[in-house]
Amino acid sequence: MKILIVDDDCLVCKSLKLLLSREEDMEVISTAGHGAEAITACRVEVPDVVLMDIQMPVMDGIQATRQIKSEWPKVRVMMLTTFKDEKNIRLAILAGAEGYLIKSTEVSSMAQQLRTLMSGSSVLDADVLKQLMQPTQKKNLEQLTPREKDIAGLVAQGLSNREIAEHLYISEGTVRNTLSIILEKLQLRDRTQLAIYYLG
The missing domain is CATH 1.10.10.10 (Winged helix-like DNA-binding domain superfamily/Winged helix DNA-binding domain)
Structure with a gap:
């Protein structure tokens, strides 16, 4: 599994690269500091999975996810962020992200979640699911029969x-x-x- 890590915190990139590279079936092919760099990295070597932060300079993770999924629809995107508010969760998934994890996730669990993502399933952190299940204002579904x-x-x-x-x-x-x-x-x-x- 070829992984691209995208985060504006160099320490996060280095730590994740070190820890995920210990997994026999995972290879971190590149890291990027913002969304625009992530897109450039995808053009050099298309990853299987992108671990994507949300709030970054130049281009944020939501914009980058939307463009990556448009150009490389088979690339799986896992948001990895400190944000677990409903707005960011919904924006990320509507942009095309198949997974959403919080940065406090243990690396061993993260590795397993990445495998689940690669198998074709969606992955949502338990806290994220709870947030999504909170009652909110209903969208307008009147156009449906x-x-x-x-x-x-x-x-x-x-x-x-x-x-x-x-x-x-x-x-x-x-x-x-x-x-x-x-x-x-x-x-x-x-x-x-x-x-x-x-x-x-």
């Missing part, structure tokens, strides 16, 4: 397409097609973003 709202709500509850189909007495193909329509209407990338949008 009643059936689309039902499906969006069940996605937000964590149900699979098959479970949604069984729950609503419709085919799994209908669920998939409707989900595609919902994502297009709301301009979201995947069901993780939909769940967070709906819960907001």
